[in-house]
Amino acid sequence: xxxxxxxxxxxxxxxxxxxxxxxxxxxxxxxxxxxxxxxxxxxxxxxxxxxxxxxxxxxxxxxxxxxxxxxxxxxxxxxxxxxxxxxxxxxxxxxxxxxxxxxxxxxxxxxxxxxxxxxxxxxxxxxxxxxxxxxxxxxxxxxxxxxxxxxxxxxxxxxxxxxxxxxxxxxxxxxxxxxxxxxxxxxxxxxxxxxxxxxxxxxxxxxxxxxxxxxxxxxxxxxxxxxxxxxxxxxxxxxxxxxxxxxxxxxxxxxxxxxxxxxxxxxxxxxxxxxxxxxxxxxxxxxxxxxxxxxxxxxxxxxxxxxxxxxxxxxxxxxxxxxxxxxxxxxxxxxxxxxxxxxxxxxxxxxxxxxxxxxxxxxxxxxxxxxxxxxxxxxxxxxxxxxxxxxxxxxxxxxxxxxxxxxxxxxxxxxxxxxxxxxxxxxxxxxxxxxxxxxxxxxxxxxxxxxxxxxxxxxxxxxxxxxxxxxxxxxxxxxxxxxxxxxxxxxxxxxxxxxxxxxxxxxxxxxxxxx
Amino acid sequence: xxxxxxxxxxxxxxxxxxxxxxxxxxxxxxxxxxxxxxxxxxxxxxxxxxxxxxxxxxxxxxxxxxxxxxxxxxxxxxxxxxxxxxxxxxxxxxxxxxxxxxxxxxxxxxxxxxxxxxxxxxxxxxxxxxxxxxxxxxxxxxxxxxxxxxxxxxxxxxxxxxxxxxxxxxxxxxxxxxxxxxxxxxxxxxxxxxxxxxxxxxxxxxxxxxxxxxxxxxxxxxxxxxxxxxxxxxxxxxxxxxxxxxxxxxxxxxxxxxxxxxxxxxxxxxxxxxxxxxxxxxxxxxxxxxxxxxxxxxxxxxxxxxxxxxxxxxx
Numbered sequence: 001x002x003x004x005x006x007x008x009x010x011x012x013x014x015x016x017x018x019x020x021x022x023x024x025x026x027x028x029x030x031x032x033x034x035x036x037x038x039x040x041x042x043x044x045x046x047x048x049x050x051x052x053x054x055x056x057x058x059x060x061x062x063x064x065x066x067x068x069x070x071x072x073x074x075x076x077x078x079x080x081x082x083x084x085x086x087x088x089x090x091x092x093x094x095x096x097x098x099x100x101x102x103x104x105x106x107x108x109x110x111x112x113x114x115x116x117x118x119x120x121x122x123x124x125x126x127x128x129x130x131x132x133x134x135x136x137x138x139x140x141x142x143x144x145x146x147x148x149x150x151x152x153x154x155x156x157x158x159x160x161x162x163x164x165x166x167x168x169x170x171x172x173x174x175x176x177x178x179x180x181x182x183x184x185x186x187x188x189x190x191x192x193x194x195x196x197x198x199x200x201x202x203x204x205x206x207x208x209x210x211x212x213x214x215x216x217x218x219x220x221x222x223x224x225x226x227x228x229x230x231x232x233x234x235x236x237x238x239x240x241x242x243x244x245x246x247x248x249x250x251x252x253x254x255x256x257x258x259x260x261x262x263x264x265x266x267x268x269x270x271x272x273x274x275x276x277x278x279x280x281x282x283x284x285x286x287x288x289x290x291x292x293x294x295x296x297x298x299x300x301x302x303x304x305x306x307x308x309x310x311x312x313x314x315x316x317x318x319x320x321x322x323x324x325x326x327x328x329x330x331x332x333x334x335x336x337x338x339x340x341x342x343x344x345x346x347x348x349x350x351x352x353x354x355x356x357x358x359x360x361x362x363x364x365x366x367x368x369x370x371x372x373x374x375x376x377x378x379x380x381x382x383x384x385x386x387x388x389x390x391x392x393x394x395x396x397x398x399x400x401x402x403x404x405x406x407x408x409x410x411x412x413x414x415x416x417x418x419x420x421x422x423x424x425x426x427x428x429x430x431x432x433x434x435x436x437x438x439x440x441x442x443x444x445x446x447x448x449x450x451x452x453x454x455x456x457x458x459x460x461x462x463x464x465x466x467x468x469x470x471x472x473x474x475x476x477x478x479x480x481x482x483x484x485x486x487x488x489x490x491x492x493x494x495x496x497x498x499x500x501x502x503x504x505x506x507x508x509x510x511x512x513x514x515x
Numbered sequence: 516x517x518x519x520x521x522x523x524x525x526x527x528x529x530x531x532x533x534x535x536x537x538x539x540x541x542x543x544x545x546x547x548x549x550x551x552x553x554x555x556x557x558x559x560x561x562x563x564x565x566x567x568x569x570x571x572x573x574x575x576x577x578x579x580x581x582x583x584x585x586x587x588x589x590x591x592x593x594x595x596x597x598x599x600x601x602x603x604x605x606x607x608x609x610x611x612x613x614x615x616x617x618x619x620x621x622x623x624x625x626x627x628x629x630x631x632x633x634x635x636x637x638x639x640x641x642x643x644x645x646x647x648x649x650x651x652x653x654x655x656x657x658x659x660x661x662x663x664x665x666x667x668x669x670x671x672x673x674x675x676x677x678x679x680x681x682x683x684x685x686x687x688x689x690x691x692x693x694x695x696x697x698x699x700x701x702x703x704x705x706x707x708x709x710x711x712x713x714x715x716x717x718x719x720x721x722x723x724x725x726x727x728x729x730x731x732x733x734x735x736x737x738x739x740x741x742x743x744x745x746x747x748x749x750x751x752x753x754x755x756x757x758x759x760x761x762x763x764x765x766x767x768x769x770x771x772x773x774x775x776x777x778x779x780x781x782x783x784x785x786x787x788x789x790x791x792x793x794x795x796x797x798x799x800x801x802x803x804x805x806x807x808x809x810x811x812x813x814x815x816x817x818x819x820x821x822x823x824x825x826x827x828x829x830x
Contacts, residue, residue, distance in 0.1 A: 041788075042784060042788050044598040044599050044788075044792070045598065045599050045600060123563070123566070124570075126563075126567070180600070182599065182600045182601075183599070183600065183601055197609060197780075198599070198601065198606050198609060198610075198785075199606075199609070199610060199780045199784050199785055200609070200683060200685075200780040224682060224778070225778075225784070226681065226682075226778045227775075227784060227787070227788070228775055228776070228778070231681050231775070231776060231777070231778050232778075234668055234672065234673065234680050234681055235680055235681040235682060235778065237673055237680075238668075238672045238673050238676070238679065238680035238681070240679050240680055240681055240682050241682075361791065388546070388547075389547070389791065390552075390791060391547030391548070391549075391551070391552050391791060391792060391793045392546045392547040394547070394551050394552055395546060395547050395548050395551050396546075398551055398564075428561070
């Protein structure tokens with residue numbers, strides 16, 4: 001028990017990251033050194049406005065900045081905009097910090113902000129934020145340091161979306177001059193891009209002219225792509241690299257026991273299954289509910305996340321968020337008899353046969369599918385596993401070509417508006433191609449998005465959650481830890497809490513090497 | 516002889532073309548779509564997908580795409596990667612030398628290990644040295660490359676810290692570091708075929724030793740060393756070269772695996788990410804380059820026969 005407590009305390013310390021480390025032991029950050037990051041994927045491109053995966057994000061977050069960003073503890077902090085205000089409920093006015101320069105010496109002006117946001121809105125860019133900024137009607141340059149975003153309707157989560165790294169401000173002159181942002185980087189951030197040797201190394205060095213005096217501490221960062229999980233951790237253990245992102249869950253306990261290493265993590269991913277309600281037998285809500293009762297979420301936490309997770313019996317909105325609906329928790333617990341009864345009512349007294357789609361590319365997904373196969377068998381549901389690789393799963397997902405699919409997801413934004421992606425009937429992510437449509441949910445989502453009143457929004461999201469659980473187009477299984485592993489001498493790096501842990505590259509500005 | 520070489524070169528070119536065509540068709544027959552992967556799971560409305568397919572020229576008829584691709588290919592233009600937008604020739608120019616270096620060093624190490632040990636075993640046929648060597652080589656053949664790689668990483672990388680466990684350092688940055696990074700992957704690769712070379716050398720030597728010209732050479736009083744090297748070894752090399760050619764081909768396959776395990780930045784990771792993301796032009800280019808190397812190796816082996824055994828030139 002004492003050992004367990006020790007582990008928990010250590011975890012808490014690790015999770016709280018930079019600030020509390022400094023507080024617990026007053027260590028003076030040391031300047032200098034080249035940080036070596038083992039990247040879990042080869043970056044497909046370097047365009048800051050395109051989501052080319054979590055791994056490439058860690059580089060973009062070191063080089064680019066937005067109007068606002070995620071900072072210590074995952075809070076939204078001013079970045080290039082030192083302050084902003086809301087005029088009426090559809091006009092946001094941002095005041096830029098004076099004297100900021102891009103890495104090539106160009107001064108940052110409101111025109112660059114306008115250019116960047118318009119680049120995001122241009123469908124040709126394929127920007128990650130575009131779909132979330134559809135409420136933006138126009139962007140006005142008020143004066144060189146003031147920019148106004150005019151919305152066509154109120155949009156509560158705007159700031160949360162702009163805090164994502166995909167809201168980066170780029171140099172208008174540089175891009176218009178023909179620079180290829182997919183292959184090179186030039187921003188205002190704490191680090192300057194030096195070189196990209198594909199498959200081998202991406203190097204950035206300290207921006208000596210950085211506006212936030214005193215940081216960054218590191219001289220340079222070398223990002224070495226090491227896509228294989230095992231190889232990456234081996235490189236970390238051998239000391240060839242200082243930090244490895246995307247640690248497989250089954251390795252986390254071992255890493256925490258190793259005094260040479262430390263784990264930076266938080267609850268960051270949840271596993272779920274989604275149904276195609278346009279296909280039998282999942283057009284029947286009772287069958288969907290039966291599956292929701294037939295899964296043993298505690299066992300899933302144990303087998304999939306090696307015990308490092310929490311079952312989701314109700315609301316998928318993280319419990320630490322203001323919008324979490326505690327009332328809904330406990331809706332779906334493990335009740336195989338109830339599952340059987342529901343199946344009987346739905347006309348399947350002898351059980352049924354289904355097929356579950358999951359990508360063989362990711363162990364987490366494959367293992368979830370295998371556990372589900374064993375669990376559902378107990379409720380009389382024979383599962384056939386359909387395990388192609390990721391590219392095929394994506395294709396079939398978007399074509400709606402599946403009966404049941406295993407997904408590992410996260411909220412991409414620290415606002416419950418992420419539910420739009422899951423339930424809104426004309427969203428091509430899920431509902432549109434499988435024909436899931438619920439007028440009530442659509443209405444509530446819309447209302448919650450435009451309302452500036454948090455109490456009202458909380459009520460609306462609770463309604464959505466309860467209705468969605470009753471309809472069960474998605475069955476939530478469990479939240480699990482996600483994180484990076486580093487050498488014990490890594491300081492000042494923070495894995496942001498919850499789903500926005502994927503943007504932890506923002507904490508590289510305060511990272512330093514204690515050796 | 517010139518006619519023979521021309522015939523072989525034409526056959527090699529035809530083979531490469533056939534492979535290129537097969538790869539082109541196979542990739543398009545496999546389910547999964549680069550545009551969908553590119554737009555990601557959140558981004559793919561049907562209109563967006565169609566627009567991007569059009570922009571990339573993927574909506575044109577297959578024969579048109581094939582013709583254009585082949586035409587550019589013949590001119591040495593591999594096109595650009597759909598995902599990164601970078602020139603594939605540029606990427607290959609960086610990656611191929613890394614793989615070549617690893618392969619060449621491994622090949623040299625395997626030969627340097629296999630042939631002398633084979634001679635040693637043949638000289639002592641049936642004796643303790645021979646037995647010990649054939650025992651060790653059986654062990655070597657038993658373990659697949661990835662097992663050997665894992666053991667090496669564990670022992671020499673993590674426990675003894677003699678060599679870096681994984682990774683790569685450019686020669687221009689740090690020559691010694693470069694060589695240190697090269698040791699484990701190269702030795703792992705060399706060990707996968709050194710036992711075969713050793714056994715072929717041993718068998719070839721034994722067969723040659725029983726030939727009459729050897730007895731003649733010995734009878735005229737040549738030193739043992741001269742007999743072994745000038746008469747026996749040379750005559751036993753044909754099967755060794757054949758096997759070496761086959762092994763070099765297999766080595767290309769194993770390099771992909773070993774590069775992945777040791778994170779050596781050669782063509783392997785490029786190929787794998789290309790395959791996973793359905794980056795057609797990239798995969799086509801890499802596979803054709805690999806296939807071409809295979810064909811080239813076979814051609815070189817055929818030519819090597821002629822050097823070793825002049826009688827083949829007449830055939």
